[in-house]
Amino acid sequence: MEVTGDNLLTPEASNQIHGDILESIFNHVPLVDLVPASYVSMSWKLAVSASLQGGGRRRRANRTKPWLLIYTQSTRFPHLTTTHAYDPRSHVWIQIHEPSMKFISALRSSHSTLLYMLSPSSFSISHDPLHLTWHHIKAPLIWRTDPIVAMVGTRVIIAGGTCYFEDDPLAVEMYDLETCKWEMCEPMPSVLKESAASTWLSIAVNSSKNKMYVVEKSTGVAYSFDPSIKKWQGPYNLRPDHTARTISCWFIGFSSDDRLILWWCNRR
Structure with missing residues (x-):
């Protein structure tokens, strides 16, 4: 037919x-x-x-499958980006035309659900699936170069990654999109002092519990942060006993039904 x-x-x-x-x-x-x-x-x-x-x-x-998004960004001001999406069900690439804006710095992400750009004076974030909407807010009080950044409900959590001249490398700040205010929170656990940056930490957000989870990539030790009380909980040992000596790097994530997913890389 x-x-x-x-x-x-x-x-x-x-x-x-x-x-x-x-x-x-x-x-x-x-x-x-x-x-x-x-x-x-x-x-x-x-x-x-x-x-x-x-x-x-x-x-x-013919089930619906997750899309792959690819971003390319100019290294020079105004750091313009192009965005392409791949639909595995249709087997096609689509260019996504984003709204015009002047990018303030390099495009970064601590995990796949949120993009951000951070400079000493500005902070821009986007958390919708195709990242067509951006929120432009004033920069956090503490200057950071490699923080972990996550969206928990209506709150943006930014932690660690501070510059070397800052007093507290474990500082945590929280921005509420409803009140449009920054708040200081309990610092990250002291055991993470030498690894308080997105390079060394894997993070994930549980949407049903409104909590952010952080795992140290080299040890598998995890903590959770509850933005409603601005405090950390843990530690949690996620390592299966039989793998403790063979794993070199740990990562976490949550499935669509909020089940914790743990995966790792074996030592060679």
């Missing part, structure tokens, strides 16, 4: 293909093409929705 570009746009033609047949066709349509297809008619919109939410063999054959 062939569906041409002309009859895609006519409601009369859409009525000739409906129900399970239409849904079956959409199971083989690239994800990026489902958006315009959903505007043809109400029956097509319902079929598109069903093809994305169906179960069993049909769901496994």
Whole structure:
């Protein structure tokens, strides 16, 4: 069966293909093409929705998969970036056109859910999935070069990574997007003094508990930070006993259902 570009746009033609047949066709349509297809008619919109939410063999054959985002940035002011996204279901690359803005510094990320740019006078963050929206706020009180930065609820946590001339390398600050204010919090645990930077720490956010978790990459020792009380808890030993002597680097993350994921690199 062939569906041409002309009859895609006519409601009369859409009525000739409906129900399970239409849904079956959409199971083989690239994800990026489902958006315009959903505007043809109400029956097509319902079929598109069903093809994305169906179960069993049909769901496994054309399930939605995470996208890969690639950012390139100029090393010179104004540090302009280009963004491309890869959809593994459609097998296509898409260029994402971001809103025009002057980037203040190098684009960085402590983990994949938040991008930020930090300078002595400015701090810009973006946490939506495609990073199309940016929040521009005043810089934290303490100047940092390699902090860990995470979004926990409506709060932005920035910790460690301080410059060598700062008094407290473990300093933690928190910015509330609702009150638009910075607050000082309990410093990071003293055991992390020599590794209080994103280079040496892996972080993850549990959205259901509204907590940030930090693990030291070289030891696997973990702590959690609760922004509601501005305090740290732990330590937690995440290392399986049989791997303690064979692991060189530890990383953490959370799945979509907030289960902690721990992975590591073996020594060679």
